[in-house]
Amino acid sequence: MNLSSLDSPVQQWHDPLFNEKRVRVFIKRDDMLHPFVSGNKWRKLKYPLAEALEKGYSRLVTFGGPWSNHLLATACAAAGSGLKSTGFVRGEQVTNLVLTLCSIFGMELIFTSREQYREKKVLFADRYGNDPSAYFIGEGGAGPLAAKGCAELIAELPEEYDHIFCAAGTGTTAAGIQNGITATKLHTILHAVQVLKGDDFLSDQIRPTLTHNADFQLHTSYHFGGYARTDKTLTRFIRRFSSTTGILLDPVYTGKLFYAVHHLTHTDFFAPGASILLIHTGGSTGIAGKLAELSDQ
Numbered sequence: 646m647n648l649s650s651l652d653s654p655v656q657q658w659h660d661p662l663f664n665e666k667r668v669r670v671f672i673k674r675d676d677m678l679h680p681f682v683s684g685n686k687w688r689k690l691k692y693p694l695a696e697a698l699e700k701g702y703s704r705l706v707t708f709g710g711p712w713s714n715h716l717l718a719t720a721c722a723a724a725g726s727g728l729k730s731t732g733f734v735r736g737e738q739v740t741n742l743v744l745t746l747c748s749i750f751g752m753e754l755i756f757t758s759r760e761q762y763r764e765k766k767v768l769f770a771d772r773y774g775n776d777p778s779a780y781f782i783g784e785g786g787a788g789p790l791a792a793k794g795c796a797e798l799i800a801e802l803p804e805e806y807d808h809i810f811c812a813a814g815t816g817t818t819a820a821g822i823q824n825g826i827t828a829t830k831l832h833t834i835l836h837a838v839q840v841l842k843g844d845d846f847l848s849d850q851i852r853p854t855l856t857h858n859a860d861f862q863l864h865t866s867y868h869f870g871g872y873a874r875t876d877k878t879l880t881r882f883i884r885r886f887s888s889t890t891g892i893l894l895d896p897v898y899t900g901k902l903f904y905a906v907h908h909l910t911h912t913d914f915f916a917p918g919a920s921i922l923l924i925h926t927g928g929s930t931g932i933a934g935k936l937a938e939l940s941d942q
């Protein structure tokens with residue numbers, strides 16, 4: 646599988662609110678890069694996969710929760726590259742859409758207790774310590790190589806935007822995009838919408854991955870109760886957005902991101918005339934984890 650030919654389109658998001666506030670809002674459709682190696686997971690895997698292939702490894706070993714978009718991306722990318730894959734899954738054994746897809750793509754799934762899961766290097770060493778063909782990829786694909794892949798997104802953009810927004814879990818994607826902005830000397834301000842509940846702890850996670858000091862902005866009040874939590878406001882927003890654009894959002898990441906930009910516009914956060922780009926980081930399988938909440942009730 647070749648992860649080097651990146652070309653996802655940018656399209657405008659039309660909404661009466663944006664006309665009223667005189668802002669232009671665009672979407673970078675990284676969700677269109679691949680159905681299973683989707684969005685930022687494609688960008689994050691690009692260099693680790695290339696390194697594994699170049700150095701002759703034959704198995705990718707990685708880690709994720711039971712709904713991990715990263716596990717699915719790794720399983721599919723490994724299968725497409727002639728590699729085997731192993732996924733250490735956090736928590737007790739379960740079956741769901743994502744894990745079933747992982748196993749269809751040939752991933753060996755190893756369920757681990759939450760305590761064991763914390764020690765990723767130990768899990769890897771116990772099972773693959775003597776296996777030189779196994780290539781370690783951190784949880785969620787995190788690492789400097791992942792950020793490097795995400796930084797490349799900036800060079801693909803057709804214009805310079807005032808603001809770029811992305812959803813942030815570990816913050817690796819945000820750090821990579823900020824590095825891309827810094828490297829190309831754009832005046833764009835990066836905004837990371839934190840999907841986990843908490844103060845601005847993510848800043849401390851993002852800063853070490855930055856190549857230069859930079860003033861990105863963190864938005865911490867759009868988590869909707871915490872990671873993978875939703876409420877009626879969010880699910881209604883997602884339904885309205887998808888039914889008027891033909892673009893799917895997941896309730897874990899992109900739903901919160903798009904809601905944040907819409908809400909910030911409403912509160913006059915942006916100056917009239919501003920241009921805003923949202924990164925659609927993919928992950929539509931997250932919908933399967935919230936079917937009841939997203940149904941028309």
Ligand SMILES: *Cc1c(COP(=O)(O)O)cnc(C)c1O
Nearest residue numbers: 714814815816817818898926928
């Ligand atoms: C994993 C993921 C993110 C979060 O990326 P980080 O680099 O961990 O911040 C955002 N959006 C989607 C759809 C994801 O799957």
